[in-house]
Amino acid sequence: MFGCLVAGRLLQTNLQQIDDTHAIFELPNASSINHICVFLLGTIPFPDGYGATVHLHWPGKGFQLLGMLSNDKPSAIFRLRSSFSSSTTTRAFEASSTSMLSDSSSETAAVLGIAIEPLAQILPQIQSLPTQGSISINPTAVARPPLDPTLFAERIVRHLFNYISGFASSSDLGPDVTIPMGIIAKWYEVFLSKVKNSGTAFLERDAE
Structure with missing residues (x-):
């Protein structure tokens, strides 16, 4: 809680x-x-x-x-x-x-x-x-209702997808594409840095 x-x-x-x-x-x-x-x-x-x-x-x-x-x-x-x-x-x-x-x-x-x-x-x-x-x-x-956890998770996943998309062409993003772990690790570092510096407001901007 x-x-x-x-x-x-x-x-x-x-x-x-x-x-x-x-x-x-x-x-x-x-x-x-x-x-x-x-x-x-x-x-x-x-x-x-x-x-x-x-x-x-x-x-x-x-x-x-x-x-x-x-x-x-x-x-x-x-x-x-x-x-x-x-x-x-x-x-x-x-x-x-x-x-x-x-x-x-x-x-x-x-x-x-x-x-x-x-x-x-x-x-x-x-x-x-x-x-x-x-x-x-x-x-x-403060006056806003709590954010739906499902919606919040969806915004995080969308942020990850958009980040990964920057490293590949549209033809490389099929269901069987392999993503190097280094790219995921880099996204994680970037994501945590944004959260620490400015909170999660950037996720709302990305969803607009």
Whole structure:
């Protein structure tokens, strides 16, 4: 349901379920983390009237509230370097934090916590945060419904086909044509570079 991306690292979907409403991501090498993006994968929406608060356990500083996610705001970016005080500022993970952190964290690891809560309880918590604590990824895109995974996969395949087509004439693209693995590997490098630099908007442009 959730994914997270630390700037400069690979996408994480290795969510660990704590109970029905709490889950965590482990974030190694906490000292090198500057920004983190948290988002809904688009496969399962929140129930009506619910969203999630996002928290971070920084080594030695307890769990602290970063912001929120909802069906209307399925993604957010948080800047971490200057956003932590010396004491815990959230109670969402107090009950399970002791047992959870004893196994999953260390002096160099942070823990990202996600707590599903009613929006009526979330909004007062968010209003108490500094306005610079959370940055929406793309205000115009937030209101869009989640992209159909089938459509998204189709756009990726179309991008691959168009890339390969540039290395062969139309007569070479029959059903039995052999594609060198080097071309596929090169496409993969180009594709990942575009995603890291500008997100997936280029796939939408290619589909127009």
